[in-house]
Amino acid sequence: MRTSFENTEVALALKSNSELERALFLFEMIKWKPLVKIGAVLTKFSLKFNLPVEGLIRSTVFDHFCGGTTEDDCLAGIDKMYSKNVHAVLDYSVEGKEEEAQFDMTMNKILKTLEYAKRNPAIPHIVFKPTGFGRFAIYEKLSAGEGLTPEEQTEWNNVKDRYNRVCRKAHKYNVSILIDAEESWMQNAADDLAESMMSKYNKEKVIIFNTLQLYRHDRFEYLKGLHQRATIGGFKIGLKLVRGAYMEKERKRATRLGYQDPICADKNKTDILYKDALNYMVKNLEEMSIFAGTHNEESTYVLMQLMKNHKIAADDKRIWFGQLFGMSDHISYNLANIGYNVAKYLPYGPVKEVIPYLLRRAEENTSVVGQTSRELFLIKKEIKRRKSELIGESDMPAVNDSNYLFKDETSGNL
DSSP states (O other), rough: OOOSSHHHHHHHHOHHHHHHHHHHHHHHHHOOHHHHHHHHHHHHHHHHHHHOHHHIIIIIIIIHHBBEEEEEEEEHHHHHHTTEEEEEEEEEEOOOOOSHHHHHHHHHHHHHHHHHHHTTTTOOOOOOOOGGGGHHHHHHHHHHTOOOOHHHHHHHHHHHHHHHHHHHHHHHTEEEEOOOOOHHHHHHHHHHHHHHHHHHHSSSSEEEEEETTTTTTTTTHHHHHHHHHHHHHOOOEEEEEEEOOOOHHHHHHHHHHHHHHHHSSHHHHHHHHHHHHHHHHHHTTGGGEEEEOOOHHHHHHHHHHHHTTOOOOOTTTTTTEEEETTTTEEEEHHHTTTTTTTEEEESSHHHHHHHHHHHHHHHHHHHSSHHHHHHHHHHHHHHHHHHHHHHTTTTOOOOOTTTTOOOOOOOTTO
């Protein structure tokens, strides 16, 4: 089951010429790893000392990878994407908070986002991070099997209440909730909490999705165990399948503390696990729903072929394909163009607060083989196509694709 993802006229139709030039500039910068590291340091320094760089960030990297500073800011972009049958996953991308009042504020932002999604078919999903609703250290202690102090137990009860309030409203509004995955040493507690929400709100259909990071070698066994528990408990499973976002951090910690590295030995093993998980879930689709978060063309083809083999319609709402806003438009828009369910993660929030997300995007693009070169190839191809069309030279020489590496994999939590 093959389709062309190289139709840049479809993939980049929504980008103006100036937006294409900006994207070209950004990815040319991102491909230089030392420059990204220096830029990250300078950005953090400038923001810490309130230097006037916010406007520059807003007009370049922020506008490329984010939808806006508020929900209202995002609506025009959401409408544009939806005109091409590409949906939005609104993602309030403020990170690194530690106070109860800040967690309540994040929860209230998610509840407000649900109000937008309730009345807008272009927003079938929203997302939150576990640490958006509670301190990392609480998840970490519970994941390690440690007891909580009375004060920490109160905190954890507040975390559970935030989850429940959001999931209850999502169930009422029939809007899917995607719960992101984070570092392995806090993930057990996050998994347990997500599963408890599934058991409560996924009785008739899937509303709550947890995230499965397939670069972890234990995740396929977790999937099978979850399936057994769901069968006994009488609820359906929703999973966003990703490769993962914290590999370097995971490996460094495992080495430092002397425990088994939770990450697969190599990319090939991760790819096999991703394929196995897709296959398992498609075979059990009556009891599951899939959000395939991937920038990997081969993984996309695998799922398309599985759907064909099992006679599953392209627009079956139990299967979604997802990519990050500002990346892999060639997959998103070409898939949507032939009828598949596609959604883009659309981050938003105050510019300064979203900087950690933006820096991670830049750093991950430098570390994933082929990601940046692929983006550059497609952008250059579309710029050349438009110039050719403008001057009527259909026989212009083809874009040199010798540096276009096809064996790339998703980064980020997609």
